[in-house]
Amino acid sequence: MSATNTGVPPTERDPSGHPEDCPVREVLDRVGDKWSVLIIVMLGRRTHRYSELDRAIEGISQRMLTLTLRALVRDGLVERTVHASVPPRVDYALTELGRTLLEPLTALDHWANRHRDDIRAARERHDRQQG
Amino acid sequence: MSATNTGVPPTERDPSGHPEDCPVREVLDRVGDKWSVLIIVMLGRRTHRYSELDRAIEGISQRMLTLTLRALVRDGLVERTVHASVPPRVDYALTELGRTLLEPLTALDHWANRHRDDIRAARERHDRQQG
DNA sequence: CGGAATCCTGCGAGATACTG
C-alpha cells in the first residue's frame, strides 16, 4: 500500500461515475452507526458479557446495546454464547470475520490519531476566518 | 500490516475501559454519514466541480451536497477553488490531508470487497434459522 | 442477569422554490 497515492481509484468497480453500491459505504452503513465500532473495539480486546459492555460503554442505552449486538451477530461479526447457569450469563466475542474487520478499523484509528490535530487546526483556522 | 492479529488492541490510549473519546469514532462521526465517503472517493479520482458531483453522486440533494462539502472543507479534507469566470465555476479537490484519508478508506474498501459475501451468507444463515 | 416492549423526541435529510 503506497503512501503517495495520487489518483489511485479506491474502487475499481464503477468507472461510469456514480458509485451507488460503493462497498465502502456498504460497510459504513453497517458499522458507521453510533455504537458498532465501539463494541467491536471492546470485543477486540477480550470477550465481554452483556452487563460488562453496558457499563463499559457508558452512554449507551440497553435498547441500543441489544439492537447493535443483534445486528453484529446477524452479520457474523460477533458471536453470542449463552451459558446455562443461574443467574444467566451471556458472552459476546468477535468471530473470525469480526477480527479481520479490526484491521482496517485499526488503520482508521491510526489515521485519526495522526491527524486529529490537523483537523482541529484546519477547523479553527476556518472558523476564525468566517464564523 | 500483519494479516493475523489476534488480540491486537485497536486503541492503546484507554486501558481503563470506556473509550469515550475513541479516535476511530471521532473519524466516523465526521465521515460516517451518508455522503462524505462518496464525495471523498469521487474527489480521490480527480477534481470535480459542483455540478459534476451533483450529477455523479445521484441521489444526493443540493442541500446535502453543499452541507457535506462545507464540512469537508472546514476540516481541511477538501479544497474549494472559485474561478472568477462567467458563468461561475467552483472546483473541489482533496487536500493533502484528504488524500491521506483515502488510504485507510481503501483498506476498508478492500475488506468490504473481500468479505461482503461472508456477511451476506451469515445474514441469510441467521435469518433462515429465526426469521 | 439479560433482555423485550412501548412511548416519545430531535434532527438528519429529502423536496421544492428562490437568488447572485
Next chain:
DNA sequence: CAGTATCTCGCAGGATTCCG
C-alpha cells in the same frame, strides 16, 4: 452555475417499564 432558504417528515435512538 452554484448555491440559499424553508418546510416537512421518518426514524435513529433515549427513557422508562416490564419479563423469564
